[in-house]
Amino acid sequence: MKFKTKIIAAIFLGLLVVSLTSCDIADALKNYPVNIPYSVEFTATGSNNSISESQTFCIDSSDTFQEYKDKIKDIKFTEISFRTISYIPENLQGDVTITLKDGNGVILFTESITGVKASDYVTTPYKITLTADEIQAINQYLQAVLETQSQICFTGSFSIDITSGEGNHTIKAALDLVFEAGTEL
Amino acid sequence: MKKTLLLLILTFLFSFRTYAQVENRLSFLLENDLTGFAQPLATSIGTAFNSGGYHDAYIPKLFGFSIGIKGMLILIPDDQKTFTPKNLPSGYTADKPTATIYGDKGSVYSGPLGYLAYPSGLNQSSVPMVFPQASISFMGTELMVRYLPTIKVDQEEIDLFGFGIKHSISQYIPLFPVNIAVQFLYNTFSISNIVDVKNTAFNVHASKSLGVLTVYGGLQIESSTVDFKYTFKDPNGLDPSKKNQEISMSIDGNNKFRMTVGGALNLAFFVINADYSLGNQGVLTTGLTFQF
Numbered sequence: 517m518k519f520k521t522k523i524i525a526a527i528f529l530g531l532l533v534v535s536l537t538s539c540d541i542a543d544a545l546k547n548y549p550v551n552i553p554y555s556v557e558f559t560a561t562g563s564n565n566s567i568s569e570s571q572t573f574c575i576d577s578s579d580t581f582q583e584y585k586d587k588i589k590d591i592k593f594t595e596i597s598f599r600t601i602s603y604i605p606e607n608l609q610g611d612v613t614i615t616l617k618d619g620n621g622v623i624l625f626t627e628s629i630t631g632v633k634a635s636d637y638v639t640t641p642y643k644i645t646l647t648a649d650e651i652q653a654i655n656q657y658l659q660a661v662l663e664t665q666s667q668i669c670f671t672g673s674f675s676i677d678i679t680s681g682e683g684n685h686t687i688k689a690a691l692d693l694v695f696e697a698g699t700e701l
Numbered sequence: 702m703k704k705t706l707l708l709l710i711l712t713f714l715f716s717f718r719t720y721a722q723v724e725n726r727l728s729f730l731l732e733n734d735l736t737g738f739a740q741p742l743a744t745s746i747g748t749a750f751n752s753g754g755y756h757d758a759y760i761p762k763l764f765g766f767s768i769g770i771k772g773m774l775i776l777i778p779d780d781q782k783t784f785t786p787k788n789l790p791s792g793y794t795a796d797k798p799t800a801t802i803y804g805d806k807g808s809v810y811s812g813p814l815g816y817l818a819y820p821s822g823l824n825q826s827s828v829p830m831v832f833p834q835a836s837i838s839f840m841g842t843e844l845m846v847r848y849l850p851t852i853k854v855d856q857e858e859i860d861l862f863g864f865g866i867k868h869s870i871s872q873y874i875p876l877f878p879v880n881i882a883v884q885f886l887y888n889t890f891s892i893s894n895i896v897d898v899k900n901t902a903f904n905v906h907a908s909k910s911l912g913v914l915t916v917y918g919g920l921q922i923e924s925s926t927v928d929f930k931y932t933f934k935d936p937n938g939l940d941p942s943k944k945n946q947e948i949s950m951s952i953d954g955n956n957k958f959r960m961t962v963g964g965a966l967n968l969a970f971f972v973i974n975a976d977y978s979l980g981n982q983g984v985l986t987t988g989l990t991f992q993f
Contacts, residue, residue, distance in 0.1 A: 548725055551807050551818035553937050580936040597811050639792045641811045692815040696806075701725065 551594070552580045552695045557601065558674040561686040568675030574667045575695060587699040591662055593654040594694040598627075599641035601688040603634035608687060609680035614644065616691075618657040619669040625650040632676070634687055641692060658695070723802060724895050726820040728934040731943065732950050737784035738820070739929060740952055742802045743898075744982055745775045747925020747954035749830035750863060750888040751902040752986045754845065756965040756974035757915050758880035758908040760869040765838035769972075769990030773830045776983040777803045782822065786810075790939060793817055803828075817937050832861060841869040847888060857895065863888030870905075879909045886923075897928040906961070915965040917976070925954035955981045 554575050560567040575581055581588075598614055612629045627644050646654075661668045672691050723742065730738055753771035782805070783798035793812035800807050804822035811817075836845040847863035867884035871877045886902040906919025928951050935944035963976020963986070972990040977983065 549806065549821045550725075551809055551821070551936075553809065553816035553818045555815040555938070579934070579938075583934070595809055595811075595816070597816075599811075599813065599815075639813045641813070643811060690815065692811065694809045694816045694818060 548699045548701055550580065550584055550697045550699055552578055552591075552697055554578050554693045554695070555690050556672055556693075557688060557690045558672070559686070559688045560674060560676060561684070563684050565678045566675060567678070567685055567687070568673065570671055570673040572669060572671045574669040575693075576667050576669075581697070584697055584699045587701055588662065588697045589700050590698040591658045591668070592696050592698075593646075593651055593658065594696050595643070596646070596691065596693045597641040597643045598629070598637065599690050599692065600634045600637040601690055603687040604685065605681045605683060606635070607681050608634040608678065608685060610676040610678040612689075613673075613675045613677075614691065615673040616654075617671040617673075618654075619661065619667070619671075621671070622653075622657075624653050624657065624670075631679070637689075724931050726802065726822070727895075727929065727931040727948075729807070729818070729820040729936050730948075731933060731940065732948060733788040734786050734819070735929060735948070735950055736952055737786060738801050739927070740801070740955060741777060741781040741982075743925055743927040743952045744781070744954035744956050745777070745803075745828050746890065746896075746898050746927060747900045747923065747956045748775050748959075748978075748980060748982045748984050749773045749828075750832075750847075750890060750898070750900040751886060751921065751923040751925070751956065751959075752978060752984050753832075753834065753988055754865050754884055754886050754902065754904065755867065755882070755906050755917065755919065756908075756963065756972060756976070756988060756990070757910075757917060758869070758871070758882040758906050758919075759910070759915075760838050760841050760843050760867065760872075760880075760882060762841055762872065763839070765843070765992065766836070767972075767990050767992035768833070768835040769988055769992070770831060770833050771986060771988045773987075774985045775828045775830065776985070777826050777828065778982065781982070786819065789817065790814065800824075814939050815937065817939060834863075836865075838867075841872045843867040845886075858893040860891045861889070863890075863900075879907045881905065881907045895930060897930075898925065900925040904961075910967075913967050915967065915974075916963070917965065918960070918962045921959045921961065921978075923956055923959065925956055927952050927954065957981065959984075 556571050556573045558569040560569040612632045615626045616624045625646055752773050782803050784801050785798045786795045793810050797808055799819040800822035802822050803825050805824040807819035807821040809816045809818045834847045836843050845865035849861040852859045865886040867882050869882045871881040883905050888900045890898040902921050902923035904919045904921035908915050908917035930949050933946045933948050959978045959980030961976050961978040965972050965974035975987045977985050
């Protein structure tokens with residue numbers, strides 16, 4: 517009888533393990549981290565040696581963000597890169613400065629890239645490597661805004677000090693960002 | 702006993718929820734990435750439904766009946782938690798793998814049109830599955846049935862039906878020291894608008910009774926096909942012309958062959974069994990059967 521009891525207990529334990537694994541999966545299904553990519557474009561034009569443009573953008577306008585909006589419980593920064601879409605003249609080259617500010621105008625980071633040949637970053641974007649402090653500042657802003665249920669907006673500034681390229685200059689560039697939203701489905 | 706029953710019901714529902722809630726993840730993917738992302742799921746479903754078909758090769762010569770519940774724990778190998786996307790848009794390079802349905806974080810790839818983001822997986826190393834089955838046998842042949850009435854889980858309707866036919870071979874060989882049988886299994890499983898699964902298996906298995914203990918083992922060839930249906934949401938904004946397009950695609954699981962070894966304890970009218978199958982995904986199967 518004792519032997520049988522042990523066997524039955526072992527089977528129940530086995531079923532319990534299966535049940536707990538199920539709960540684990542249920543949690544995994546409930547908590548779904550969603551990648552939210554977002555791109556903002558800048559068109560800077562002029563005949564001066566320094567041209568720039570700023571854009572204010574809100575990631576709430578992303579369709580993916582909208583789809584999960586009511587289920588997002590946290591959001592964090594993942595990655596950012598810069599790329600060129602089009603440019604005039606063909607040999608356009610210069611020193612690029614990118615600044616990202618939060619919705620309150622606080623600078624989150626400034627990245628300077630020297631000797632940028634516009635043609636180099638059309639097919640291969642330049643990945644901007646942020647420091648741990650800069651990432652923390654972005655994440656703190658994201659979480660704070662999420663908690664107040666306000667719009668998550670940024671202001672991105674793009675400028676290029678031209679070192680090569682004659683005449684009127686035009687450069688259309690983009691800042692690509694990815695955020696990870698922790699959602700509870 | 703009530704608690705055990707509740708656990709079983711919860712296990713059952715959770716195991717099906719796994720399959721009912723993958724659509725969020727699939728909506729990131731076009732056909733070219735679906736196989737890489739979802740094939741381990743197709744394999745798991747096939748592995749689960751092609752399990753638990755037997756715990757003894759003996760079939761009563763006159764009449765037999767059994768009803769029971771089978772629980773499976775499918776073990777996901779690490780190499781099925783990631784895949785490297787193929788056929789990325791021009792200018793993109795898959796320089797790192799991304800998660801399959803069982804992996805962790807989805808990767809992002811940078812390219813000339815912005816980031817290409819992939820969905821995260823469930824971050825699981827094992828998947829449970831529980832289902833009931835019953836059988837009747839007569840003259841050395843057994844008919845097994847797996848059936849559930851339509852169940853609603855998270856607004857999806859889940860249906861399960863399967864059957865197996867098993868025939869004793871050793872009955873034709875007098876005084877043969879072990880029981881040998883062959884079995885054919887067919888199972889269908891569907892979640893209303895997302896997946897439709899068909900599994901088939903053929904096995905030969907043998908068993909030997911040693912008092913209350915029966916040891917058994919078998920070899921099985923099997924297949925599984927999962928039809929996925931979902932809506933592509935174009936989260937990366939790279940394929941606006943395909944946004945909200947219905948994707949419908951069949952994926953074959955990687956489960957082709959397995960070897961099973963197990964044991965069963967015969968306790969009066971109850972049989973408790975456990976076995977392990979070595980295949981593309983390993984599976985631990987336990988069962989509690991009432992039989993006579």
